[in-house]
Amino acid sequence: MRDRALRLAGVGRGITVLALLGLAGVYVRALKYTPLELSQGAAQKIFYVHVPAAWAALLSISVCGLLSVLYLWLKDRRIDLAAAASAEVGVAFGVVMLTTGPLWGKPIWGTWWTWDARLTSTLFLFLLFVGYIVLRGVLTDPGVRGRFSAVIGIMGLVLVPFIHLTVYLFRTLHPAPIVLKPSAPSLPSAMLATLLSSVGVFTLFYVGFVMQRYALGLLRELREEELAGAAR
Amino acid sequence: MPPSDPVIIATALSRRFAYRPVLVDVSLEVWRGEALLLVGPNGAGKTTLLRVLAGLLRPTAGHVERRAPIGMVGHEPMLYPALTARENLRFFARLHGVDTARVAELLEQVDLAHRAHDRIGTFSRGMLQRMAIARALVHEPALLLFDEPLSGLDAAASRALVALLAELRDRGTAMILVSHQLEMLRGVGTHIVRMAAGRLGTVDPLQGRDPVALFTALMREAS
Amino acid sequence: MGAVLRAAWLIAAKDVAIEWRTKTAFASGLVFAVLVLAVLFFSRDPTVVSSHDIAPGALWVTFTFAAMLGLNRAFLLEGELRGLDGILLSPAPRSAIFWGKFGGNLAFVGLIEAISILLFVPFYDVPIWLRFGELLLVIAMTTVAFVAVGTLLSAMVVRTRYAELMLPLLLLPFLVPPLVGGVQLTAGLLDGRPLSALSGWLKLIGAFDVAFVTLAALLFQVVLDE
Numbered sequence: 108m109r110d111r112a113l114r115l116a117g118v119g120r121g122i123t124v125l126a127l128l129g130l131a132g133v134y135v136r137a138l139k140y141t142p143l144e145l146s147q148g149a150a151q152k153i154f155y156v157h158v159p160a161a162w163a164a165l166l167s168i169s170v171c172g173l174l175s176v177l178y179l180w181l182k183d184r185r186i187d188l189a190a191a192a193s194a195e196v197g198v199a200f201g202v203v204m205l206t207t208g209p210l211w212g213k214p215i216w217g218t219w220w221t222w223d224a225r226l227t228s229t230l231f232l233f234l235l236f237v238g239y240i241v242l243r244g245v246l247t248d249p250g251v252r253g254r255f256s257a258v259i260g261i262m263g264l265v266l267v268p269f270i271h272l273t274v275y276l277f278r279t280l281h282p283a284p285i286v287l288k289p290s291a292p293s294l295p296s297a298m299l300a301t302l303l304s305s306v307g308v309f310t311l312f313y314v315g316f317v318m319q320r321y322a323l324g325l326l327r328e329l330r331e332e333e334l335a336g337a338a339r
Numbered sequence: 340m341p342p343s344d345p346v347i348i349a350t351a352l353s354r355r356f357a358y359r360p361v362l363v364d365v366s367l368e369v370w371r372g373e374a375l376l377l378v379g380p381n382g383a384g385k386t387t388l389l390r391v392l393a394g395l396l397r398p399t400a401g402h403v404e405r406r407a408p409i410g411m412v413g414h415e416p417m418l419y420p421a422l423t424a425r426e427n428l429r430f431f432a433r434l435h436g437v438d439t440a441r442v443a444e445l446l447e448q449v450d451l452a453h454r455a456h457d458r459i460g461t462f463s464r465g466m467l468q469r470m471a472i473a474r475a476l477v478h479e480p481a482l483l484l485f486d487e488p489l490s491g492l493d494a495a496a497s498r499a500l501v502a503l504l505a506e507l508r509d510r511g512t513a514m515i516l517v518s519h520q521l522e523m524l525r526g527v528g529t530h531i532v533r534m535a536a537g538r539l540g541t542v543d544p545l546q547g548r549d550p551v552a553l554f555t556a557l558m559r560e561a562s
Numbered sequence: 563m564g565a566v567l568r569a570a571w572l573i574a575a576k577d578v579a580i581e582w583r584t585k586t587a588f589a590s591g592l593v594f595a596v597l598v599l600a601v602l603f604f605s606r607d608p609t610v611v612s613s614h615d616i617a618p619g620a621l622w623v624t625f626t627f628a629a630m631l632g633l634n635r636a637f638l639l640e641g642e643l644r645g646l647d648g649i650l651l652s653p654a655p656r657s658a659i660f661w662g663k664f665g666g667n668l669a670f671v672g673l674i675e676a677i678s679i680l681l682f683v684p685f686y687d688v689p690i691w692l693r694f695g696e697l698l699l700v701i702a703m704t705t706v707a708f709v710a711v712g713t714l715l716s717a718m719v720v721r722t723r724y725a726e727l728m729l730p731l732l733l734l735p736f737l738v739p740p741l742v743g744g745v746q747l748t749a750g751l752l753d754g755r756p757l758s759a760l761s762g763w764l765k766l767i768g769a770f771d772v773a774f775v776t777l778a779a780l781l782f783q784v785v786l787d788e
Binding site: 227228237241246259266276 | 722724735
Binding site for chain 3: 410
């Protein structure tokens with residue numbers, strides 16, 4: 108199992124390098140080849156990082172939630188490790204989202220932060236998964252840790268649509284959804300293309316990061332087992 | 340009373356705590372009227388085994404078939420300090436579906452009737468232990484699990500408990516006893532088994548032999 | 563089903579009896595409620611912010627934080643002499659433990675809310691009597707939401723060393739939909755708007771209740787196992 112973990116980490120690293128190249132390409136495209144947005148100017152370009160980061164964070168939470176259900180059913184610790192990896196990567200993307208957001212907001216809205224529904228809800232989802240990681244840190248028995256993490260993961264996943272609904276019911280400063288909404292996305296095609304390529308790159312990042320984190324987690328568990336066995 | 344059928348059957352039980360194996364492939368059967376003395380060094384897994392048999396802990400592998408109601412006296416009394424002795428026993432009686440008239444009977448049996456209306460948070464260690472025994476007996480279980488039942492009891496209370504255990508055994512109640520005070524349980528035990536490093540040895544029927552002597556021999560054999 | 567209800571009732575009644583006897587969580591919850599209501603009232607500039615404007619927020623902050631003080635105690639009292647093990651050894655169905663704790667917590671939080679409202683009226687001078695029935699409905703639905711999630715989470719964190727820190731950390735995100743809804747509905751009702759105009763929020767909280775009470779009850783079994 109150790110060799111497979113090491114190989115997986117290697118593949119993960121390769122994918123991450125690919126994603127980095129892709130990211131460079133997206134930056135070039137966004138800055139040079141995509142038209143400037145009318146009312147917001149250059150600051151709007153952060154959109155091409157902020158939105159894909161949000162997408163990746165959402166993907167992380169969803170995968171974590173689904174893996175949590177699977178873990179409670181199959182009880183395979185590798186599923187727990189994968190769910191935890193996804194959650195951690197999600198928190199990382201959450202940081203990107205929560206920093207690019209204010210960076211975008213300051214020139215446009217004149218303020219770093221506002222307690223509007225979307226921002227608040229996002230912040231709280233982020234805090235929940237920080238809590239997930241803290242909880243894992245505090246629980247030592249892998250069985251208890253896996254089960255409790257799975258409970259949070261599942262509840263977090265079910266929470267997401269409710270948060271989305273709360274934001275929808277509460278109209279605010281935050282731009283109304285322009286991509287994920289019932290009618291067709293109202294973005295001109297050049298911008299849409301840049302956005303979608305960025306989303307693709309961030310998805311690659313997600314896969315690369317999760318592979319490496321999972322492999323690391325598995326190696327660590329194998330080591331703990333070895334040490335516990337040797338101590339007897 | 341001749342033993343009739345097993346009240347509990349444990350098969351290949353294993354349990355790990357944070358990667359450490361604590362129970363390794365333990366299989367056991369206990370029959371009516373048997374009093375099994377479970378002996379072994381600290382850390383052998385005796386408490387864990389009792390908790391798994393009681394259903395308080397899930398084994399990592401293996402299976403327990405419980406054929407009769409179980410009562411347990413563990414390291415903790417399993418009671419509520421803010422409630423009185425009577426209230427505690429009434430609560431557990433109701434949970435077990437037993438008539439609350441039994442509570443007065445139990446309090447008499449463990450000699451705590453005079454403290455029935457006192458909060459058990461004020462009780463001494465020995466009194467809490469007697470309360471725990473009353474709680475374990477509330478539903479007249481067919482199998483009793485005892486983890487250091489004599490701890491905290493003075494000489495008189497110990498003798499009373501030993502007499503009670505012998506009587507219960509004669510009436511067909513099965514029991515597993517973990518205790519460091521084997522000399523006191525001389526008259527009670529019918530079988531003995533040793534546990535070490537998570538593994539269970541073979542169950543040895545005492546057949547009139549002195550458990551203390553056997554235990555010393557077992558310990559010497561192991562080292 | 564009957565067995566579950568009976569055992570749940572026994573457990574809830576036992577919890578209420580214990581809390582009534584010791585009154586520790588109740589006292590601190592109440593003191594906290596008075597403090598929050600008073601501080602929020604006196605910390606504003608009355609010429610700029612009317613009591614009417616901050617009333618819904620003040621009420622809900624009071625409810626939530628006083629509730630959190632009480633949620634941990636439901637499982638702490640089980641740990642003192644391991645009473646919970648006694649319950650697990652009995653034939654009581656395990657789901658009854660969740661419903662019993664949930665019921666006990668609702669009673670506790672409900673009592674604090676009732677007293678808070680009594681204190682609220684003189685301080686904030688809002689016409690709650692006009693919409694009392696509807697307000698009660700909103701308060702009940704929102705309370706069910708956070709007590710259900712809080713009961714499950716407190717069962718998890720009670721065995722960690724940082725229970726008082728972990729409970730708010732994990733619970734807060736789950737409070738956002740019901741709390742935002744609760745405040746919006748309270749504000750709307752106090753402004754004189756009909757309940758039908760606020761139906762979106764009501765449906766949100768209703769759906770949240772159904773989803774999370776069910777989820778909490780199901781996942782609780784997972785949390786009970788050691």
